[in-house]
Amino acid sequence: MSSLSQKNTRSYSWNSAEYWKAVELRRIVLRFPLGKNYVQGDFESEENELFFGCFSDFDRCLASISAKKLDEKTWKMRQFVVHPSFQKCGIGKEMVAFYEDEAHLNGINKIEFHARKTAVKFYQKLGYRIEGEEFLEVGIPHFKMKKNL
Numbered sequence: 345m346s347s348l349s350q351k352n353t354r355s356y357s358w359n360s361a362e363y364w365k366a367v368e369l370r371r372i373v374l375r376f377p378l379g380k381n382y383v384q385g386d387f388e389s390e391e392n393e394l395f396f397g398c399f400s401d402f403d404r405c406l407a408s409i410s411a412k413k414l415d416e417k418t419w420k421m422r423q424f425v426v427h428p429s430f431q432k433c434g435i436g437k438e439m440v441a442f443y444e445d446e447a448h449l450n451g452i453n454k455i456e457f458h459a460r461k462t463a464v465k466f467y468q469k470l471g472y473r474i475e476g477e478e479f480l481e482v483g484i485p486h487f488k489m490k491k492n493l
């Protein structure tokens with residue numbers, strides 16, 4: 345576990361400096377281990393999403409998560425990642441709490457997403473439940489999960 349003197353959780357904009365820092369973290373944690381990278385069009389497709397990040401005192405991206413609005417009441421949680429040096433330190437839990445507060449402020453009462461099987465227990469601890477059967481996405485097992493706020 346790495347030490348952390350200060351951190352700051354906040355929303356950030358698509359195509360901002362924070363966005364590209366978060367993309368690098370996503371690339372390292374979510375893509376490279378699967379032998380994948382981003383392709384042209386991946387970033388443009390995110391233009392209308394909302395982004396939330398946790399940054400260190402030197403503005404290093406420690407965690408990121410995004411929201412795609414599915415309808416007036418529902419967000420799809422996407423691209424949730426915590427920096428490997430700071431996983432299992434409570435940042436993920438804090439990020440989900442921040443995300444749910446933001447959802448409330450935006451009039452959202454349902455959050456759903458496709459969870460990697462390896463992370464399902466993390467989400468269950470935070471009150472999310474599995475819906476349906478296991479399926480493959482980006483070549484690895486996933487479950488659909490949701491929570492009514």
Ligand SMILES: CC(C)(COP(=O)(O)OP(=O)(O)OC[C@H]1O[C@@H](n2cnc3c(N)ncnc32)[C@H](O)[C@@H]1OP(=O)(O)O)[C@@H](O)C(=O)NCCC(=O)NCCS
Pocket residue numbers: 373374424425426427430431432433434435436437438458459460462463464465466469
């Ligand atoms: C999954 C992830 C977002 C969790 O964030 P985190 O900061 O490591 O989690 P926290 O430290 O806040 O953990 C909160 C609780 O969940 C547990 N937990 C965290 N990750 C877990 C996992 N993968 N499996 C089971 N339990 C887990 C912690 O032990 C802790 O339990 P406790 O409250 O009983 O002490 C993070 O580990 C991560 O980025 N993993 C790699 C990428 C990934 O899988 N993203 C999700 C894609 S759907």
